[in-house]
Amino acid sequence: MTSPTSAPAPRPDRWTAALRLYGGAVFLFIYAPLAVVILYAFHTESIIAWPLRLGTLRWFTVLADDRGMLLAAWASVKLALLAVLITLVVGIPGAFVLDRAEFPGKAAFRQLVMLPLILPGIITGVALLSYVSLLHLSLSSGFPIVPGWPVVIAHGAALTSVVVTQVFARLQRVDRALEDASADLYADEWRTFRYVTLPTIRTAVLGAALLVFTLSLDEIAVTFFLIGRQNTLPLQIWGLLRRGITPEVNAAATLIFALSLVIIVWWSSLTRDPTASTP
């Protein structure tokens, strides 16, 4: 380490080295626990204990045969898709009115829509639970077509902010002159929207949809209070964790990790869209 380098290297000094070492350690702190979870998915014993014995895919087949887990996964996917649908239908017009309309209560609307994102999830959860129970709405209503209307509405309500903020941020960067030009060329409003506005916000909309999908799939705090008789995937796993655990949970976690990775790579390729300057 103290060996004198003959070439005039660009400041390979002790501070930079220490900083790199520290940064590497933080990376390790972030990733090692995830690696542990994944490695134990291939553990040959059924008790998760040291030492790790790698070498089986048994837990993935156990998972594939676990009816409770599969039903929960299916419920989660349905819930997430419905959440995407609701948040897009409500959030896109929401972003537009924030960007280009003035109306009384606009500031309040902007603050309110953000609340579920900044408040602890449990507060939104118990507020919605109280509301649903005051309205005498059954938590299982709509089951088995949906996991329950209350939880669908709750996810829609909690995640609308994601679409609003993402699409709003894009609209702020859109050059309004383009739309004016389109109007000058006698395009009607629908055509201007279809051929000018929509293409500019398309990637933001898709990115927001992916984000809502992932967040909905992972949501626990709000879901816990509003779920009917059909568990979502995180709640099912949480239930397993509070009882005995086998590497089956790790197998599920590994698949979730892989799925998240695919979605984020997709998402980041969207946000690196050349029309969008990096935030």
Next chain:
Amino acid sequence: MAERRSPDVAVAPTWLDRVRARPRLRTALTAALPVGWVIATLLLPYLLLLVQSFWRLRDGAITHELTLDNYRRLFGTGLYPRTILYSAGVAARVTIASLLLAYPLAYLLAFGGGRHKQLLYMAVIIPLWVSYLVRAYAWKIILGRQGILNGVLMATGLTHRPLDAFLYSTTAVVLALTHIYTPFALMPIYAVLESIPRALREASQDCYASRWQTFTHVTLPLSLPGVLAGATFAFVLSMGDFIAPQLLGGNDSALMVSNLVWSLFGVAYNWPLGAAVSVVMLVLTLAILWVAGRLEARWNLTGARVSAPASTA
């Protein structure tokens, strides 16, 4: 792309044209859905929570009589204030630990990231997308009685018997929450470091400031809004957490304020009292965010947008 012009046929104005001709009506129609939705699914539930915190529980049934009893009980006994203080203490430790981990890494990525800067940044952010539960569960495997930590300690001969001290403790909760929220803290710090004009740091060096002086006199002061935003995220999120404490905290976990709310809305069945505790949490959270927002605005000299958690929730 050539726009084809549609042949404009003069027809009597339809109701749609009449709507178009009136901008205020148009705005109202566009705003109706999002505003109505937010009122029906967020404003009313939050208001109900506030109202419910003044309702009385009589013989296990919620009555709509107004009372201050819930708040009297909340502040009259030591349990609730102590719980709030304990949660704030856990959150404070998580915040400090997250900042200590995140700041140097953000600094390294922003100024020494080189060509792979963006990729490295993504690598730090990815775990935010990976199931919260998976990240909490990882610590159960590491810290458990038969966990990796005990395994390593025994293999190296430091102990002969597995120690139970790691899991089900406040330290386990702090460790897991730090792991979960460090990337959150890193995001705004990185954003603000990135926005510091290169010329400022170079000017400082041209004035013969040492690297340490440049850091303490230029970089650190300019990055304070990001540090504040990161600290706010970490504090608010970990103070309101109830899942990691329940998985990893053992008996201590009952002392987190969210776990109290959880049990008041569950087994303890006292929704009005639970609502009162929630309202206190809500007010505390909003107060923290408000103060942080004011300070951020005052300290923000680089124009970086740090307060909006743009890419993650």
